[in-house]
Amino acid sequence: MTGGFPELPGAVPGSVVLRMAPFPSGALHIGNGRMLFVNQYYRDRYRGKLLLVFDDTAGSEQKRVETEFFNLILGDLALAGVRPDAVFYKSDRISNHYPWARRVIEKGAAYVCRCPAELLRENRAHGIACPERSQPVDETLAEWEKMLANGYAEGEAVLRLRTDLHDPDPAFRDRVLFRISDVDHPRVGHKYRVWPLLEFSWAVDDVELGVTHVIRGKDLVIEDRMQRFIWDLLGVRGPPFLHWGLLRVREAKVAKSKSYVEVKTGAYDGWADPRTWSLRSLDRRGISMDALRQFTLSFGLSLADIEVPAETLYAENRKLIDATTPRRSFVADPVRVEVEGYPFDLSEVVLPNHPDRAELGTRRVRAGPIFFLARKDVAGRAGTEVRLKDLVNVRFPLGEDGPVPEGVARPRFTSRENRKLARLQWVGASEAVAVDLLGTDGNHTQGVGEASLRRAQPGEVFQFERVGFVRVEADWKMGTSPVRVVYGHA
RNA sequence: GCUCCCGUAGUCUAGUCCGGUCAAGGAUUCGUGGCCUUCGACCACGUAACGCGGGUUCGAAUCCCGCCGGGAGCACCA
Structure with missing residues (x-):
């Protein structure tokens, strides 16, 4: 599923030395993933070495080096599973x-x-x-x-x-x-x-650090020429250069320096705010770094500038996690309704954690006669019959259409058999737990979820049925309310 | 404006160096149908591309020329 990766010119397996050089001005974002994964790919392909060289020269007003970023980036690398064979700081080598x-x-x-x-x-x-x-x-x-x-x-x-x-x-x-x-x-x-x-410092360091191939973004092509010019001048032999083109994720206005301001001023919820599209924000959303690697490598080393919808990444992630992710019930913007004539014997149901994976087990869910339903699910249902998923069928009484005021719409139980009706997500009111859902846009949505969420593990990934994949915040304390989760994708 | 780079379906990509096996493969999206008690997954089917114009050749996505379109660089940033 990887795109095209040509041989590195003159590469000798076992003695290839690569380097990646992030500028420490913020957390690594989704675009920087290319630097990580492409270099890692070639390192592994040639059983070579990969150096991490912090490009921390003086910088500028717009791009300033800050202490916290060194560890931040080191953490990002660890998160991405890219282990450098050695770490250098340009500032040590001036x-x-x-x-x-x-x-x-x-x-x-x-x-x-x-x-x-x-x-x-x-x-x-x-x-x-x-x-x-x-x-x-x-x-x-x-x-x-x-x-x-x-x-x-x-x-x-x-x-x-x-x-x-x-x-x-x-x-x-x-x-x-x-x-x-x-x-x-x-x-x-x-x-x-x-x-x-930059170009002079690399003319020096690529040689002194024994780098055999430089793979970098094509925004740096003029630096190739500069480095070669200097090497030719000095009669030094330098490594060849390869480039990748600009990669943009449509939904991500990927600009590290922009996020910098938002993070610093507190407009964003730190470097893991979903709006930064940083590696750690993706992790927070439950997007696996394996998915990100495969996504990134699928573009090969193409020099073309590309713009990819995030959906492509989501599809990759879905493939990886769908089969192992437990299902849970969640209702956003809940409306409390009581079902008239609800059968007394159905106060509890046992539901599978995954519709296709019996090995993931089951959980018990309390039900009826009072439920939370999503306001948007209920709107306009007057006079229609729907199915509370996995439970019973109910009919909403005929009445004036429009938003249903809390506690007013009283649907009536009709039958139990599974019929082809619109399916609504529900949460039994007797055991509902409050859930705070952080969206990709940085906004929080309040809702309720089934009782089993109270026992969720921090960092655990779920699929909220008919909503999408979410991840429980790693710093959420088990048992506390609300359960804090972050939206990943549909 | 100058310099460099890039143009294969909605999107991304394989193929281009070394022309025929490409009436162009894969992924994703979208559409239709099936199935499972999710708007998710899975299965099946379908829509859909070589930027344009010339040339070379028995034969061009692939080679040559021109054009058009897109991107990046032109910092005492990286």
């Missing part, structure tokens, strides 16, 4: 990059530019050289030392690569290699002021 910078400068391929960022950008767009571009090597070396020796303030100077100002791709013209940042880094504080930018 000084490793300086000798490389020196080599580039000595090749005459870089210069220290003191243009303001805007001017730099402007000039790049028009292919105009900054005055410093013709800087001789020894002067660049001196300026570089000055940068390292705190001779410049943040933003005052950068080290730029000399490529070709008329390169057809404006993005490739004299890119910045190092910049100065006074950020207080959560791991290394103010130890470094001169920070490498």
Whole structure:
């Protein structure tokens, strides 16, 4: 069921080294799953090693590194079942990059530019050289030392690569290699002021860490060219690159930085809020990581940008959990009704936990004569006969249509035999337990469920019949009311 | 605008490198029917695709050219 995964060029089984490099600015979301599972897939296929390298350089206003995210991401990996063979932090390796910078400068391929960022950008767009571009090597070396020796303030100077100002791709013209940042880094504080930018740092680390193949999103293709440029310049041999295209889940406006604000301000219920579409939010909803892996791998390594409905993921999950998930009765927005003429001997029924799986056992459910029914199930039923699922048939009296006020509609018992009637979910009023259902949209729905839910295990997954799969909150204390569950999918 | 990437059914994908076995396979969605006391599962059936136009060839989803459409990049972010 996996999509296409080509051979890694020149891969030798047993000696492949892969790396994945999340930026620690939030919990991993559904899109990041691709990074995890694709790398894991190749690691396993070639019995290689997979490194986790936190890409925690200085960042920016929009993307800032925070301490809590390291463990958050480590936790996400554990959750996803992706075990890295080693963990590195870019911030530990900054000084490793300086000798490389020196080599580039000595090749005459870089210069220290003191243009303001805007001017730099402007000039790049028009292919105009900054005055410093013709800087001789020894002067660049001196300026570089000055940068390292705190001779410049943040933003005052950068080290730029000399490529070709008329390169057809404006993005490739004299890119910045190092910049100065006074950020207080959560791991290394103010130890470094001169920070490498992504492409240079990888030009160094992919080689120093012995990475044999780089597999990353295609938003990073220009970095391939940069890395190769630097390697060619230095006569170094670097790994080949492979990419996957953009993956969007239609329902998920996947933007980690966006969730960041909502989580920080408390608008969201933490990183596991269903609206984040984070890995942990999917787990919270009872979506298995195996389903997510299969879903993700089904797209192969295609470079095409794709948008997939979440239903595809749900279908994958359903296949995995349906056969083993117990059924339970739940009624949202309940209306209390009493059935007239309800048979006295039917105060309790034994129902199977799964319609097709006898081995999942049964449970006893109290019934009648007073029930909770869903308001939307009852609306407009006047004059019609329906079946209370697994129980009896009743007829709603003829009357004015519309919403049924609580306790007013008094359906009348008609018969017991199983007939082809609309089936309504019910919960016997004598034993109903309050249930709080958290929806995918972050809203809570109150309802009632059958008594056996009181004995649910935290984290247990159920199918609420005619509603969908739900998972009991892991931090719910057994026996407390209401039973807190999270909606997964239909 | 410039650079790069991508176009197979509603959606995703196999096939494209090395043209014939592809009157295009799979998954999902949707529709119909069956079955089980769920609107879920399962079973059966069905709808539905090679972006367009040229060219090469006995033969093109596959090779070439042009066009059109979509996406990403053009940060002192990653």
